Amino acid sequence: MQAEIITIGDEILIGQIVDSNSAWMAQQLNLIGVDVARITSISDSIQAINGALDGLLPQTTLVLITGGLGPTKDDITKHTLADYFGMKLVYREDVYAHIEGLFASLGRTPNGLNRAQAEVPEGCRVLFNNVGTAPGMLFVQAGRYICSMPGVPYEMKFIMSNHVLPIVEKELIRTHIVHKTILTVGVPESELSETLNDFEAALPSFIKMAYLPRPGMVRLRLTAKGDDENLLRESISAQAQKLQTILGDVVYGQEVDRLEQIVGEMLVARSETISTAESCTGGYIAHLITSIAGSSRYFMGSVVAYDNTVKMNQLGVNEIALANNGAVSEAVVTQMAEGAQKRLGTTWALATSGIAGPDGGTPEKPVGTVWIALAGPSGTSAKKFQFGNDRERNIKKSAFAALDMLR
Numbered sequence: 001m002q003a004e005i006i007t008i009g010d011e012i013l014i015g016q017i018v019d020s021n022s023a024w025m026a027q028q029l030n031l032i033g034v035d036v037a038r039i040t041s042i043s044d045s046i047q048a049i050n051g052a053l054d055g056l057l058p059q060t061t062l063v064l065i066t067g068g069l070g071p072t073k074d075d076i077t078k079h080t081l082a083d084y085f086g087m088k089l090v091y092r093e094d095v096y097a098h099i100e101g102l103f104a105s106l107g108r109t110p111n112g113l114n115r116a117q118a119e120v121p122e123g124c125r126v127l128f129n130n131v132g133t134a135p136g137m138l139f140v141q142a143g144r145y146i147c148s149m150p151g152v153p154y155e156m157k158f159i160m161s162n163h164v165l166p167i168v169e170k171e172l173i174r175t176h177i178v179h180k181t182i183l184t185v186g187v188p189e190s191e192l193s194e195t196l197n198d199f200e201a202a203l204p205s206f207i208k209m210a211y212l213p214r215p216g217m218v219r220l221r222l223t224a225k226g227d228d229e230n231l232l233r234e235s236i237s238a239q240a241q242k243l244q245t246i247l248g249d250v251v252y253g254q255e256v257d258r259l260e261q262i263v264g265e266m267l268v269a270r271s272e273t274i275s276t277a278e279s280c281t282g283g284y285i286a287h288l289i290t291s292i293a294g295s296s297r298y299f300m301g302s303v304v305a306y307d308n309t310v311k312m313n314q315l316g317v318n319e320i321a322l323a324n325n326g327a328v329s330e331a332v333v334t335q336m337a338e339g340a341q342k343r344l345g346t347t348w349a350l351a352t353s354g355i356a357g358p359d360g361g362t363p364e365k366p367v368g369t370v371w372i373a374l375a376g377p378s379g380t381s382a383k384k385f386q387f388g389n390d391r392e393r394n395i396k397k398s399a400f401a402a403l404d405m406l407r
Helices: 020-031 046-054 077-084 093-105 112-116 153-171 189-195 197-201 229-250 259-270 284-290 308-315 319-325 330-344 391-406
Strands: 002-008 035-042 060-066 089-091 119-121 125-127 136-141 144-149 176-185 207-214 217-226 251-254 274-278 299-304 348-354 369-376 379-386
Touching (some): 020 035, 046 077, 060 153, 077 089, 077 136, 119 136, 176 229, 189 197, 189 217, 189 229, 197 229, 207 229, 217 229, 299 308, 330 348, 369 391, 379 391
Parallel strands (some): 002 060
Antiparallel strands (some): 125 136, 176 217, 207 217, 369 379
C-alpha cells in the first residue's frame, strides 16, 4: 500500500521550522506496513493545495495532509478541500459541543472564530481532536483516503494515533512490512558491500537490504514485505542471524542500540572503569559515554589535553617524546592513555591525538591522521587511522573508533 504526505506551511518553506511531522508520520506508517512514496511541502495557498492533490501518484491510496487548520483567516485548508471535492461547509453541533468541552476544561469560552471551526465539509468523516479545537477530516474519494490534520505536532499525533492509524489498519492494510536493523562499526560501506555480495544475491525475493552509513558506522536494514506477517518475521530473523555470522565482531548491536551504551553495559558487567585523554576529539568521547544514564558507575573522568603543556603537566607525557615524534604519534598517544589510566585510577583509558582539519596537515601527517591508544590491565595498544578532510566527521569517526577499540 502506498501513501503520500503533504505538509502545508510557508514557515516550512522559508526554513523557519523543520518539518518533523512528516518524519514521525512516515515512521508510524512504516510500522504498520504502509510505504510512503513521496513527501511534499507546499505553501499556504489554494493553488498549491489544489496542485498537490492534482499531482498525486496514481498508485497512492492514502494521503496525509497537515497544516492550515485553525481559527484564523489564513487557515484555508478546510475551505480549499471542500471546494476541491465539491462539498459545502455545514455546521456540526457535535463538533461545536466538543470544542465547548475543551474550552470548559480550561475555564474559557469559545469565540466566533472557534464556532466557525465547527463548520466542516458535508461529506467528510470528522476525526475529533481531544487536544485542540481544529478537528481532523477524512475524505474518501474513489477508494483513496485523504486525511487533513492540524499542523501542531501534538494535535496531529493525537489524531493519527487515535483515528487515522486504526482506520488504515482496519480498512486499507493489505500487506505487512517487517524490518530488522544490524549495526556495524569500523568498516566502510564499500567494504561491507563487497563482503556481503553473495549474501545479498541469496536473499529471498521478498527481502531487501539497505546500507545506511554515518561517520564510522553503517546500519544494515533488512526489509521484508508480504501478506504473512509470521513468515516475514521468521525469515528476516534467520537472515539477520546469517548476516551477523558473516560479519562477526564488526556487528555491535541491533535496532536502536548505541555503541556507547553497549560499551557501558560491558563495563558494568565486568565491574570495570574507563577514563579518557582527548586531544583531537575535544571531549567528544566523554560526551558520548556520559550521555548514557548510569554512566557514573564506570566513567571516572576525562582530560581534554589540547595543548602540549596540558599533555605534559596533567598526563605526564614526556617532553622528549613530543619533540622527537610530535603530538600526533604512537609514542605520545600511548603516554596519554597510560597517564589517564594512572592519574584517574581506572581499569581502562582511551586517548586520541590527531589532525581533525581542515588545516594543520603535512605530507607526513595529512589531515585526518589520528592515533588512538587504549591502556588496560594487560598493557597499552595503539592504532593509526587515516580519515578524511571533514573536521566534524573526523571527530566523530575518531570517537567511535576509540569506543570500538574498547569494545
